[in-house]
Amino acid sequence: MKRTPGKGVGVTVDNVIHEYGDIRVLDGVNMNIAAGETLCVLGGSGTGKSVLVRLMAGLEVPTSGKIQIGGMMVPEYAALPPDEKPFLVSMVFQHSALLGSLTVEENVTLRMREHGTHSEKDMHSICEQVLDEVEMGGSNNKLPGELSGGMKKRVALARALAVNPDLIFYDEPTAELDPVLTEQIGLLIARVRRDRPITQVVVTHDMVIADLVADRVAMLEGGRIAEEGSYREFLTSTDPGTRSFLEAARVLASRDQADNKDETGKDG
Amino acid sequence: MTEPGTAGIVQRCGRTVLDTLSMSGEVLLLLGRSIPGPRSLWRERPRIVEQMIIVGSETLPIASLVAFFIGMVLVVQTADQLVNYSQEVLGSIVGLSMTKELGPVLIAFLVAGRVGSSITAQIGSMAVYDEVSALRTMDIDPERYLVTPRITAMALALPVLILYADAVGILGGCLAVQLDPAINISLALFWDNLVNEIAMQDIVVGLVKGVVFGVTIATVSCAFGLRTRGGTAGVASSTTQSVVWSFVLVIVFDFIIVRMAVLLP
Numbered sequence: 001m002k003r004t005p006g007k008g009v010g011v012t013v014d015n016v017i018h019e020y021g022d023i024r025v026l027d028g029v030n031m032n033i034a035a036g037e038t039l040c041v042l043g044g045s046g047t048g049k050s051v052l053v054r055l056m057a058g059l060e061v062p063t064s065g066k067i068q069i070g071g072m073m074v075p076e077y078a079a080l081p082p083d084e085k086p087f088l089v090s091m092v093f094q095h096s097a098l099l100g101s102l103t104v105e106e107n108v109t110l111r112m113r114e115h116g117t118h119s120e121k122d123m124h125s126i127c128e129q130v131l132d133e134v135e136m137g138g139s140n141n142k143l144p145g146e147l148s149g150g151m152k153k154r155v156a157l158a159r160a161l162a163v164n165p166d167l168i169f170y171d172e173p174t175a176e177l178d179p180v181l182t183e184q185i186g187l188l189i190a191r192v193r194r195d196r197p198i199t200q201v202v203v204t205h206d207m208v209i210a211d212l213v214a215d216r217v218a219m220l221e222g223g224r225i226a227e228e229g230s231y232r233e234f235l236t237s238t239d240p241g242t243r244s245f246l247e248a249a250r251v252l253a254s255r256d257q258a259d260n261k262d263e264t265g266k267d268g
Numbered sequence: 269m270t271e272p273g274t275a276g277i278v279q280r281c282g283r284t285v286l287d288t289l290s291m292s293g294e295v296l297l298l299l300g301r302s303i304p305g306p307r308s309l310w311r312e313r314p315r316i317v318e319q320m321i322i323v324g325s326e327t328l329p330i331a332s333l334v335a336f337f338i339g340m341v342l343v344v345q346t347a348d349q350l351v352n353y354s355q356e357v358l359g360s361i362v363g364l365s366m367t368k369e370l371g372p373v374l375i376a377f378l379v380a381g382r383v384g385s386s387i388t389a390q391i392g393s394m395a396v397y398d399e400v401s402a403l404r405t406m407d408i409d410p411e412r413y414l415v416t417p418r419i420t421a422m423a424l425a426l427p428v429l430i431l432y433a434d435a436v437g438i439l440g441g442c443l444a445v446q447l448d449p450a451i452n453i454s455l456a457l458f459w460d461n462l463v464n465e466i467a468m469q470d471i472v473v474g475l476v477k478g479v480v481f482g483v484t485i486a487t488v489s490c491a492f493g494l495r496t497r498g499g500t501a502g503v504a505s506s507t508t509q510s511v512v513w514s515f516v517l518v519i520v521f522d523f524i525i526v527r528m529a530v531l532l533p
Contacts, residue, residue: 059401082407090405097402099394111406114413169405171398 008036008199009070009087009166011056016065018051025051026062027223035070038193038200040210042234043220044245049203050094052220053169056201057091069167082115087167090160094172096152098144098159104131105140108159130158134188150181157188161196168192170202174209186212207249210234219245291513294495299487302415312417319421326382327429331375335433338370339440347451355453358445359461366437367470368529372477373522375429376485379422380514384489387418388510391493392503400494410494419486426482427475434474438462473529480521485514 011033018026025048033039043049054060056067058078067074070087077085098107106113108130109123118126131137134154144152153173160168173189174182186209193200193213202213210217210231217234219227221241227234237243304312342362347355391414394400403410445451445458492510496502 054401057401057405059404085407091402093398093402095397097398099399099402111408114406114408163406 007087007166008197010035011167011199011201012066012068013052013056014066014068016052016055016062016067018048018055018060019063024223026055029065029220029223029225031218031225031228033199033201035199036197038189038202038213038215040214040217040231041201041203041220042205042207042210042217042245044205044248047220048223049205049220050171053091053171053201053203057089057169083117088163088165089167089169090163090165091169091171092153092156092160092173094175096144096149096156098152098155100144102143103140104136104142104144104147104155107144107155108162110159111163126162127158130161131155133161133191134158149176150184153177153181153185154188157185157192161192165198167199167201170200170204172204173202174204174206179208182206182208183212185209189213205249207246221245291491295487295491298411298415298491298494299419299483302411302419302487302490304416304420308412308416309420312412312420315413315417316420316424319417320425323379323383323421323425324429326386327375327378328432330382331378331429331433332436334374334378335366335371335436336440338374339366339437339442340444342366342370342437343441343444343451344448347448351450355451356457356461358451358453359458359463360465362441362458363438363462363466364470366434366441367466367474369522369526371430371434371437372474372481373518375426375433375478376481376518377515379426379429379482380485380489380511380518383422384485384514385507385511387486387489388493388496388507389503391490392496392506395494395496396499396502415487415490415494418490419483422482422486423479424482426485427478430474430478431471434471469529469532473525477522477525480525481518484517484521488513488517 011031013029013031016026016029017024029052031039041049041052051060055062056069056074058074061075069077069089072086077089098104099110102110105124105127108127109118112118112123112126127140128137131139134157136151136154136158139147139151139155144155147155157173170189174185177185186206189200189202189209190213192198193215200213202209204210214231216228217231218225219234219237219239219242227237227239227242229237234242235246237246309316339362342365343358346358346361350358391400394414400410400414403413442455442458445453446455489510492506492513496506498505
């Protein structure tokens with residue numbers, strides 16, 4: 001095995017343009033993500049955040065431009081046989097993307113099982129460990145259909161962590177979750193950042209997540225990175241697009257808070 | 269007014285032809301990439317067996333019912349046509365119709381409608397909800413994981429189902445001969461004529477059709493599933509298209525195989 005597990009790898013996005021027919025979704029995106037860094041890509045709906053992360057994960061090929069992970073071009077990395085990959089990349093999807101016919105344990109160990117890299121005993125032990133890490137211990141034999149949205153996200157994160165990856169891409173990891181679950185998932189990602197020296201790219205429109213997990217944020221707007229910096233710098237940005245995004249996010253956040261207070265009042 | 273209308277029709281026809289060619293290419297490429305080698309077959313055997321069980325359990329009950337009644341209808345209808353001639357040939361007509369044509373095509377249509385559509389819907393949902401992408405990010409080839417077991421299972425299961433449908437259809441025919449007062453030959457005569465006239469070659473042609481139809485239905489169903497986009501509406505549209513394509517291709521390949529079989533010595 002050539003690979004030293006879970007070290008973290010850098011990502012470089014160089015002038016990436018991506019078009020669907022006549023529609024240009026990304027218009028010259030440039031980014032550098034350092035090894036071990038957690039970057040949040042923020043932006044409104046339809047700004048191409050998910051497309052960007054899919055391009056980085058090698059699920060789509062950019063119309064032009066280059067994306068490198070750990071110094072390797074993405075197609076070059078994708079073409080390597082699984083046992084020759086010098087580093088591993090995992091991804092957590094918006095809809096969790098757990099295979100419905102497999103149990104939680106089978107989902108979590110799927111990659112190891114398919115590549116025959118671990119014994120049954122090792123896979124079971126890894127599964128137990130990562131399920132505990134995402135606070136889903138004891139759910140090994142459940143089917144995804146028996147889990148709530150938040151639980152599915154946790155299992156998806158456990159599946160991503162099971163192979164001890166160097167890089168994790170998250171595509172809207174808190175989509176369709178309520179504020180409480182959003183915070184819980186955010187805390188889990190933050191814990192991964194604290195406990196594992198890996199690189200994480202989190203695509204989201206959720207400011208709570210950005211606040212909890214980001215070493216750095218990048219604002220995607222009009223197909224380009226409009227701004228990059230720390231979360232605090234981002235909050236004081238003077239860029240009109242970023243300001244309007246922040247205003248909208250604050251309005252939504254305060255409305256959510258008010259709703260939560262109402263709910264608590266009713267319960268009490 | 270006529271000019272844009274004509275142009276519109278030409279444009280639509282052109283688009284349909286291009287889409288058909290593009291889809292045919294996709295299906296052929298998928299088939300080429302998914303044909304398993306011996307090692308792959310061995311490795312995928314649990315999933316192949318699982319898929320064979322699905323094909324069998326989804327098709328057997330309805331296949332039994334339909335084949336049984338087709339056999340009976342065939343006897344009654346043919347006997348009516350032969351009312352002024354000898355009904356002694358009834359056995360060979362029913363036997364050859366079932367083994368060479370009705371059994372294979374009937375089973376292919378049933379499998380396309382029940383199993384093929386569910387394959388497209390299942391893989392289509394997996395594509396829409398990023399499960400196929402998740403496999404890719406785990407370095408698991410979706411074609412090996414999803415398509416190869418289904419193609420192999422269908423190629424193995426359809427000939428068996430066809431043999432079963434032939435047997436049940438002939439059984440239905442026997443029952444009609446026995447019970448229908450309009451039929452004036454004995455069951456023994458019907459059976460002797462049937463057994464004497466059906467050659468091994470006729471059964472083999474039916475089985476070859478089964479393999480070809482199985483591979484066709486599985487490949488088409490998987491191809492439409494994998495190219496599904498656009499949520500549940502996309503899944504519904506892909507499923508309908510895959511069933512239509514499967515029906516059409518089954519008939520086309522049926523003709524080709526029959527034509528080739530006629531050339532055999």
